[in-house]
Amino acid sequence: MLDAYGAALVALFLLTGPLSGHTQDESSQRTYIRWYNQQLEHGPSNGNSSFEAIGQSSITARETELQIDQAWLTVNSTVNFGLEVWAQSHACHKCDLVFRAYLEGLSTSSLPVNCTHKTDLRLVRVHPGGHQEQICRFQTTFRENGDYWVFIDMPKPGKDYVIPCEILEVNDPSAAELPILYVLLGLVALALCYLASKYLYKYLRRVAASRQDSMDVTSVRDGGDVMEKEKKRRKKKKKKKKKKKKKKKKKKKKKKKKEKEEEMKSRRRKKKEKRQK
Numbered sequence: 001m002l003d004a005y006g007a008a009l010v011a012l013f014l015l016t017g018p019l020s021g022h023t024q025d026e027s028s029q030r031t032y033i034r035w036y037n038q039q040l041e042h043g044p045s046n047g048n049s050s051f052e053a054i055g056q057s058s059i060t061a062r063e064t065e066l067q068i069d070q071a072w073l074t075v076n077s078t079v080n081f082g083l084e085v086w087a088q089s090h091a092c093h094k095c096d097l098v099f100r101a102y103l104e105g106l107s108t109s110s111l112p113v114n115c116t117h118k119t120d121l122r123l124v125r126v127h128p129g130g131h132q133e134q135i136c137r138f139q140t141t142f143r144e145n146g147d148y149w150v151f152i153d154m155p156k157p158g159k160d161y162v163i164p165c166e167i168l169e170v171n172d173p174s175a176a177e178l179p180i181l182y183v184l185l186g187l188v189a190l191a192l193c194y195l196a197s198k199y200l201y202k203y204l205r206r207v208a209a210s211r212q213d214s215m216d217v218t219s220v221r222d223g224g225d226v227m228e229k230e231k232k233r234r235k236k237k238k239k240k241k242k243k244k245k246k247k248k249k250k251k252k253k254k255k256k257k258k259e260k261e262e263e264m265k266s267r268r269r270k271k272k273e274k275r276q277k
Contacts, residue, residue, distance in 0.1 A: 026168065029151055032076070033170050036108065037147075066112055071146035071173065074110040075123070078153050079163070081105045083135060084124045090139075091117040115144045123152065123165070136165035146173035 066072065077083060082105050086097040097120065103109045113119060123136040135152065142148060147170040152163060 029076075029149070029168060030170070033074075033147075033149055033168075036074075037170075064112060066145060069115045069144055070112045071115055071142040071144060071148060072110050073113045073121075073142070074108060074147070074149045075103055076108045076149060076151045077103055077105055078151070079105055081125055083152065084126060084132075085111065085121070086124055087113070087119055087121045089114055089117045089119055097122060113142050113148075115142045115146070117141070123150070135163050138165070138167060140167060143173040145171075147171045 083103045085100040085103060087100050088095050088097045101109070101111050118139055118141045120139050122134055125133045125135050127133065136150065149168045149170060150165060151168070152165065154163070
């Protein structure tokens with residue numbers, strides 16, 4: 001099944017490719033990229049003889065694994081001459097381009113590129129006499145774990161000798177700055193949480209102090225009422241006691257007066273009896 005699918009894609013690539021006199025459109029390029037990546041993942045199948053027949057190299061796994069801040073740049077060359085890859089990062093100010101790799105004609109080659117800064121990249125053809133001809137040049141910032149492709153095709157017949165050269169981004173890689181951005185957002189969130197907790201703590205302390213003051217005022221007021229009541233009770237008790245004492249004294253005085261009258265009566269009676277005798 002995979003072999004038949006690969007053969008159909010190869011046929012589509014050949015019909016739309018430079019050997020047919022037509023420049024490949026983006027849809028056929030993406031179809032070829034999907035098949036190519038599938039071959040890298042599952043290994044080359046027996047149907048790759050079609051590519052060897054037109055001069056393409058066989059499908060082989062990429063030699064290295066991507067490191068941090070790196071992406072893949074794959075150059076698919078359907079021209080019959082080799083290309084040199086020259087590149088330089090903008091981190092090196094006004095530095096000369098550095099030779100990175102030599103790409104055979106009619107081949108598909110991948111090389112890792114840096115993602116931390118913008119990259120100035122050129123594809124150069126070296127003629128037998130040593131003369132260098134710039135085929136392709138672009139400046140771009142690659143994104144980490146990205147899969148970028150450049151298709152080098154022969155120009156259309158009857159046109160000026162201009163080889164089309166555009167970068168095609170296959171996947172949707174994440175920006176290399178995202179981890180730093182996440183860390184910064186986490187730090188900002190922690191700072192906001194700290195400020196919020198600090199404000200909340202102060203607010204709760206103010207509320208607690210206000211409640212305590214209210215309770216103290218209430219207790220003082222209640223205590224004053226109790227003292228006032230106690231004072232009235234004592235005053236009333238004292239008044240009652242004084243009244244009782246006065247009443248008792250009056251009763252005693254009355255009793256004493258009565259006894260005195262009785263004694264006077266007794267004396268008069270005795271005196272009267274004495275006279276009668």
